[in-house]
Amino acid sequence: AQKITQTQPGMFVQEKEAVTLDCTYDTSDPSYGLFWYKQPSSGEMIFLIYQGSYDQQNATEGRYSLNFQKARKSANLVISASQLGDSAMYFCAMSYFNKFYFGSGTKLNVKP
Amino acid sequence: NAGVMQNPRHLVRRRGQEARLRCSPMKGHSHVYWYRQLPEEGLKFMVYLQKENIIDESGMPKERFSAEFPKEGPSILRIQQVVRGDSAAYFCASSPEGGSQETQYFGPGTRLLVL
Numbered sequence: 001a002q003k004i005t006q007t008q009p010g011m012f013v014q015e016k017e018a019v020t021l022d023c024t025y026d027t028s029d030p031s032y033g034l035f036w037y038k039q040p041s042s043g044e045m046i047f048l049i050y051q052g053s054y055d056q057q058n059a060t061e062g063r064y065s066l067n068f069q070k071a072r073k074s075a076n077l078v079i080s081a082s083q084l085g086d087s088a089m090y091f092c093a094m095s096y097f098n099k100f101y102f103g104s105g106t107k108l109n110v111k112p
Numbered sequence: 113n114a115g116v117m118q119n120p121r122h123l124v125r126r127r128g129q130e131a132r133l134r135c136s137p138m139k140g141h142s143h144v145y146w147y148r149q150l151p152e153e154g155l156k157f158m159v160y161l162q163k164e165n166i167i168d169e170s171g172m173p174k175e176r177f178s179a180e181f182p183k184e185g186p187s188i189l190r191i192q193q194v195v196r197g198d199s200a201a202y203f204c205a206s207s208p209e210g211g212s213q214e215t216q217y218f219g220p221g222t223r224l225l226v227l
Contacts, residue, residue: 045203045205098210
């Protein structure tokens with residue numbers, strides 16, 4: 001069965017510093033995708049970054065990068081130079097046969 | 113270039129009433145997914161549809177819930193005889209193709225409150 005684990009219910013980071021949000025996953029299938037979404041207090045789900053299981057290089061999108069360690073089954077999100085607007089819930093998700101499996105989320109608070 | 117549209121954004125129903133949630137996918141997307149988010153939890157898959165076909169409904173409750181994606185018009189998630197436990201945010205997502213490598217783009221969600 002597919003499973004996504006986010007072990008950090010909440011995190012604080014100082015503005016302008018980098019922060020890593022942890023995500024581990026469990027699957028026996030070699031083909032899957034890993035995604036991160038941001039959910040601000042307004043409630044919408046905003047796509048941030050994607051990593052395919054066969055991708056050799058870590059994905060990057062602006063200030064977001066995904067630290068993909070396939071052997072350890074981890075897909076941590078790194079946010080560089082945190083901004084106040086980064087305060088939100090962050091969800092890791094794995095896609096498998098058209099379904100997304102979501103973790104329980106990490107609430108990030110950026111302090112001024 | 114509109115994104116995924118959902119309406120209504122907020123819906124209040126009394127126990128026993130019916131709730132109809134609508135989703136219009138992004139232009140060019142023919143794959144629609146519905147997810148439910150209970151308070152303080154992540155999203156849980158409910159159903160995956162293509163035009164006029166239900167592909168995977170393994171996450172749908174066995175009773176009272178149904179979904180459709182007709183040839184014309186939006187996808188509809190229908191909840192009959194709602195109960196308080198149905199109170200949640202319901203998200204629709206769409207993608208141009210199916211498969212594990214496809215990004216799903218989410219709508220703003222419909223917040224259902226059952227009184």
